Amino acid sequence: MILQYLTQEFEHEVTSTRKLLQAVPQKDLGYKPSEISWTMGQLAQHIAIIYYWYVGTLTKDVYDMAGDHLERGDPNDIKATLALFESNVEKARAALKSLTEEKLQDNWTMKIGEQVVLGPMPRGIVSRGFLFNHIYHHRGEMIVYLRATGNKVPGMYGPTYEESI
Template identity: 25%
Template structure:
């Protein structure tokens, strides 16, 4: 398996796990904010989608910048928030699949010179970032009274279509 295939497999697995979790939230749950200074559930879902937009940009933009995190997303209700995340996942997948081969190992520094990494390395970092925020969503789900899905249970692309 080459670097593109490894990244695509890892991204899809983790993104689908995140989407499976997001699908358990109701409209009422979107305003949960566990502590002062915390993001609400809706804000956290929007942040994950915006982070995925940055990941998309790593493979679709010649010179990706942190401006990619500023793309707004409609997370006004739970169904729309899940649809937004499903669409974002598809956009990242397409960008990774269609990225020019020579870009994959190209070193860039969108976070500044101390963070110069290859596009693939940055994408793996962004997957780790999503996993961190998914962990927060597990806490939010329990606060909302939901039993979250088993973290490492198998997940399929069917979750994109629900």
């Protein structure tokens, strides 16, 4: 039952993420609100990459990011980032389809080489925190970036301010 809800939420939120990434203009990819912040292009790329992490999170008990050679593309090309997003969404869907309710209870760990950076904890908890909530957090940042550069924010949970004026 939980897996069914996660899958439905995933599909709904993919649509919202797609709308947001499609609203990112090529001309503003270099914008960053502070010296320590990512550029808009880097943030968009990071959002697209998180969908790739579903594979290692949902199909492996120990995910070693150091040994994973993920494709990044060019953060200065929004079309490349959108293509990366779509490719990673398909990989994430396949990983979700391979999951079972029982596997949600299995412990999962993330490492970078020999260093444990997350876990061990149940895969279901990791799915919410590391995957779903991580994407929501960075989408919120992207909304701030879009507004700061005078761009329109698409409605994801109903009309936005820009759509109502």
